[in-house]
Amino acid sequence: MKIRLAAAILAFISAITLGIICTVYTDRLCTQISSDIESAAQNYDYNALHSTKQHWDKKVPILSAFVPHEHIDEVTEILSRALAFLQNDDHTEFDAEISCVMHQLYIISTYDTPTLRALF
Amino acid sequence: MLVPLIRTLILYFVIIFSMRFMGKRQVGEMQPAELVITILISAVASVPMQDIELPLVHGIIPIITLVSAEVIISTLSLKHPKLRKLISGSPITIIRDGNIDQKAMQTLRITIDDLLEDLRLKDVYDLRTVRLAQMETNGRLSVMINSADLPPSAKDLRIKPSPSEPFNVIISDGQLADTSYASPQKSKWLHSVIGTNGAHEIKDVFLLAYDGESNIIFAKKEN
Known part of the structure; x- marks a missing residue:
């Protein structure tokens, strides 16, 4: 009985710990990606944005373990579109896409944060 | 096609392990809280099985949380009778000395037909022979028959039947x-x-x- 109770408490604590780790990881990654995108967008720097997207693509498999895939795919798609607009010097469309991706990253970063909005 | 298959297999083993971890009980013997948790686990597990866009963790974490909470609460309720009473409730007497307690039946929201059915399942066809009938916390009716109405046992008849072994x-x-x-x-x-x-x-x-x-x-x- 004691072993079962200890295992249950351990599982419960592990679930909480895993939840906190996932939230912190997602928040840090999204903050970093957002800041990279922002600096690349300010200078309309294609190479910087391209390397940011590559960095994002590398993190997608880890992020997919705890964030709904549709949110992640949305960011990947917007970044691809933004890169295409930047390559064609369409800055108006590019700025719009950047605005969208920043919002989408905010949604991902706050997705698992236990806020009132998320809880109810 | 392969992804739902693998995800379902993972969830299958998680559920089997969780149910074993919770302990061995038949559906009919479950306390209300255990029944609710069993239903919740099956409902929670089915969502990530079907929706591969949802991370598998979103199905596993609620299962772990539910099972852990159940084990912790049930262990605590073993030591604290008040908590046990709060979670599982307490048995309610429906029949005493052949008289039906109608208020208890209203509280339990069971009809006379339900009661008679439960009694028949216990091989009781005459209400007057019931000394005590209680609705247990798991929803089962336990019945005590008047001593005078019970068939005589070998002990009553003072005979010594040869001990029988199981087949x-x-x-x-x-x-x-x-x-x-x-x-x-x-x-x-x-x-x-x-x-x-x-x-x-x-x-x-x-x-x-x-x-x-x-x-x-x-x-x-x-x-």
Whole structure:
């Protein structure tokens, strides 16, 4: 009985710990990606944005373990579109896409944060 | 196609492990909280099984949380009767000395038909013979019959029936169920029993059970 109770408490604590780790990881990654995108967008720097997207693509498999895939795919798609607009010097469309991706990253970063909005 | 298959298998093992971890109970013996958790686990697990866009963790974490909470709460309720009463409730007496407590029935929201059905399932057809009937916390009715209405036991009759042993299944559906009968000595006896009952081989026998004394249950396999 004691072993079962200890295992249950351990599982419960592990679930909480895993939840906190996932939230912190997602928040840090999204903050970093957002800041990279922002600096690349300010200078309309294609190479910087391209390397940011590559960095994002590398993190997608880890992020997919705890964030709904549709949110992640949305960011990947917007970044691809933004890169295409930047390559064609369409800055108006590019700025719009950047605005969208920043919002989408905010949604991902706050997705698992236990806020009132998320809880109810 | 492969992804839902693998995800379902993962969830299957998580659920099996979780249910084993919770403890062995039949559905009918579950306390209300346990039944709710079992239903919740099956509902929670089905979502990531079908929706591969949802991370698998979103199905596993709620299952772990539910099972852990159940184990912790049930362990705590073992030590704290007040908590146990709060979670599981307490038995309610419905019949005392053959009289039905209608208020208790209203509280439990059970009809007279439900009560009579439960009594019949307990082989009770005459309400007057019931000394006490209680609705247990798991929803089952426990019945105590008046001593005067009970059939006499061997002890009452002061007789000593010969002790009976349980029957051990030796052959089940043409297969040797008890492997100890594969030994040469027992095998010889087994084949003599099979031959006496009109069969030739083990595969011809549907059921052979033996109580270790002299009683044998034999059923030949139908073609």
